[in-house]
Amino acid sequence: MKKRLLAPLAIAIALAGCQSNDDNKNKIEESQQKTQQADHVNPLFSAFTTPHGMPPFDQIKKSDYLPAFEQSISENKAEIAAIANAMNEATFVNTIEAMEKSGDFLNRVSNVFYGLTGSMSDEEMRSIAKAVSPQLSALNDDINLNAKLFARVKAVYDKKDQLNLQVNQLTLLEKTYKGFVRGGANLSDADKVKLRQFNTQLSQLSLKFGENLLHETNSFEMVIDNKADLDGLPDDIIAAAAVTATDRGHDGKWVFTTHRPSKNPFLTYATNRKLRETLYKGYTMRGNNDDAFDNKKIAAETASLRYQKAQLLGYKTHAHFVLENATAKTPENVFGLLNQVWPAALARAKEESADMQKLANSKGAKIEIEAWDWWYYAEKIRKARYDIDAAETKPYFSLEGTLQGIFFTAEKLWGVTFKERDDLPKYHPDVRTFEVFDKDDSYVGIYMTDHYVRESKRGGAWMSSFRKQHRMYGEDVTPIIYNVLNYPRPVGDTPTLLTFDQASTLFHEFGHAIQGLLSNGYYRSQTGTALPRDYVEYPSQVMENWMTEPEVLANFAKHYKTGEVIPMALVDKIQASGKFNQGFGTTEYLGAALLDMSWHSLETAELQDAAVFEKKVLSEIGLIKEISPRYRTGYFSHIFSGGYSSGYYGYIWSNIYDADTWLAFKENGIFDEKTADLYRKHILEPGGSEDPAVMYRRFRGQDPKVQPLLDRRGLTTTK
Known part of the structure; x- marks a missing residue:
């Protein structure tokens, strides 16, 4: 319901894996015992007294997190119970604002812990995340499905027009009320039980998806022991690969991984086509292999459960459920935008592919351009056409x-x-x-x-x-x-x-x-x-x-x-x-966005064969074989273990605002003080205190147009 609770849960889902309740309980008890034995004062239990209130990272032990989560969750439950069980008349201050202020302790703990699970993850941190995730999920359900609490929220909401609320207060009230409805507050008792089950299952699947992908990403390595196989690579990339090799126990060799700083330069510069194929497939097959870390079945089950949950809440599909809170509002609007851009992007991508094939033929390569060739030949064409390459810049x-x-x-x-x-x-x-x-x-x-x-x-x-x-x-x-x-x-x-x-x-x-x-x-x-x-x-x-x-x-x-x-x-x-290369960049992105929307516009709970489903979607949109979607199903963590389900299209939707905004700066001056101040006042400062479309109109004086986006990407004219 409240963003500060849902966000930590989403990160927990993304970064951990499944674990039994008994294991969770044991780990909590072990952590508490360690803390007590060391006579250590847990710094998470009180406000930080460091300069600027910085988290005292050097004082926080990993064993501090579970006790802090357990206590802060308990306190948040008590705060919510006090609001729900109050005998006085429900008002904006004692109900809506009181809920907004609840959970300070949990917010403090979550911000530190989930900030570090993204950048300082190890087995112990992942284990803590596994233990905490079901507790946070249960807390969210306890709040969303609290009938007394919802009754008080609804009482305030029903008289909102008489309350003289400021814009940010009205936004808070409406989002709070809608959060309850979307969280199942209007369901029958039996359906509330079903909703809890769906949420628990989805939490566990998301945890496992993220854990599998982390393993797949970190375990892949392409070891090179012949220096000739490094032909074409810049010196700094070769040096970095040597360091990686040493770190991984391959002294005197070179190692390339599926991490982008390693993968992308190799695909761009390495002349060894077979090794480019090996690395490319290592990247695109993550989570798509038929092994213990396969994410295809997890993705299919996730899509099925999300559809069932959406149906339970009264929505046609999961995409309809998600987009109700987006600026796009409906799946039809999303597909409308994507279908405006897709034809021009695909046409340009085909032109780019033809240019690459022509170049390969002229060099006597005797190959048919494949996906692992794109980066390599694109860079050759860029250098020839514009006399520029990445190594030069x-x-x-x-x-x-x-x-x-x-x-x-x-x-x-x-x-x-x-x-x-x-x-x-x-x-x-x-x-x-x-x-x-x-x-x-x-x-x-x-x-x-x-x-x-x-x-x-x-x-x-x-x-x-x-x-x-x-x-x-x-x-x-x-x-x-x-x-x-x-x-x-x-x-x-x-x-x-x-x-x-x-x-x-x-x-x-x-x-x-x-x-x-x-x-x-x-x-x-x-x-x-x-x-x-x-x-x-x-x-x-x-x-x-x-x-x-x-x-x-x-x-x-x-x-x-x-x-x-x-x-x-x-x-x-x-x-x-x-x-240059905007056909490729736009097409691979849109391919992923359309794959996301296709998964979450399904109107059936029937489990899909993920490989067959993905192939069908990409075939129907006409994606050429030389391009893979930016994210395939097995490693599409944005939508299966993150917060972007039915939302990956958002980057290009945001691009419409971006392109229109940049026109304003170009027209008035890129450092024009008045334009910059208007942008700060109406875009940067207010955050989510009001409808974004209204804020944008205050800044720009109009709604954004699609044309500047197409012009910027060079997709409005043929070559």
Whole structure:
């Protein structure tokens, strides 16, 4: 029901696996005994007294989590019971606002624990997540299915028009009421039992899916012992592979994995086609093998249970259930957008494939282009067509330089500045911590970064918070925001150098972070990135645009050896190549988005053969064999062990807002103060306090149009 409870549960589902109740109980008791024996004061049991309220990472033991969860869940139950059983008349303050304020202890524990399970995972942390997940699931059900509590919420909701509520209060009331209805409050007692069963089963399946994928990702390795097989690879990639080999017990060899910093460069540069195929298939077969870690049956059962749950709650499909809370509203609207973009994207992808085949033929390769050839030949064409390749740009995109470029951009736009602190608590030596100050030098919050790949991290890149900004207790609680990425570590004296896409990802994730930092809301559940899935990516996508602007590049894109600013001729090439390979990029993404929507638009509880179902969907949309969807079913963690089911389309939906917004900045000036202030006031600061469409119209003066998105991707004209 409340975001702060559902979010930890979703992360628990993503990062752990199934475990019996007896095992959970034993682990809790063992953890408590260890804590007591050590005479250790659990720092999670009280508010943090560190500077800026930072979590005291150095004082928190893993054995602290289970007792803290157990106690905080118990306290939250008591808080909810007190609200539900109150004898006085239900009001907005004593019911809706009281619920919003409940669970502070649980919120504190969850933010720390689930922040670390994504980046500091090990067997013990996963075991704790397994133990906690069913408890959080039960707590959510206890709240959603509490008849007395719902009666009080409904009493307030029924008289909302007479209460003179502010916009953010009305939003809170409506979301709270809707959360109960969507959580089963109107069901019969028998159906409530069924709903609990569905939730428990789905929780367990999601846990197992995530655990299987983590195993598949971390266990795959392609060991190379012949240096000739490294032909074509840049020196820094070879050096990183040697380090990986040593770390994995293969001294004197080179190891490549399915982690993107390893996989993508190999597919782009390695001349050995057979090894490209091996690595590509190693990546795309994760969770799709018929073995103990196969996720296909889990995905099919998940889709079936989600349909049954949606039907129980009165919705046609799971997609209808999910999209009710999105800006898209209905599956029909989602398919409407995707079907506008798909034909042009597919047509362009076919042109790109033909270009690759032509190049391969001209080189006498005597091959038919396959999926594992795409990255390799795309890079060849990029270099030939625009006289540019990633190896040429990487020396100008050091990690440190790009980070400083982000700070430069933020200061130019909103006047915020960043001051690094080395004396604040951190959960890993890789973490860097910055105090953030506004243009009037007032303190804003904390920004933490964790950039380097390690096996304790899940893949990808993300933003979250150890504490969200809010003012619901009468004082301004400042945010503690963090970005996590998976970049290769520096080797020797060479700093970490980023590809263009990696540098763009850093800007993207900072776009989320700046929304969390500049949040200016009253209720914690509405601040920062508390937005619909198909809108939350919008601010992060907008942020990417500044990276390619000459004024920004001139500030940070400097050669790591010579300090030379990136030549304008190279900048021109980068901008000219911006629409290159967009057929592939758009098509592989849309393929995954359509696969997601197809799984969750099913109108049957019948278990599907996942391999057959996936093949049928991709065949019907006409996806060419040279391209796989960005995520296949077996490793589509976004939708089967994360929070994106029926929502993966949201990136391109958000892209509509992004492209339209960037037009405003380009028309008025990329650092135009008035435009930047309007964007901050109506997009970044309010979070989820109001309907996003209304907030966007206040900023832009109109609804966004699809055409700028198509123009940007070069999908409105043929080659």
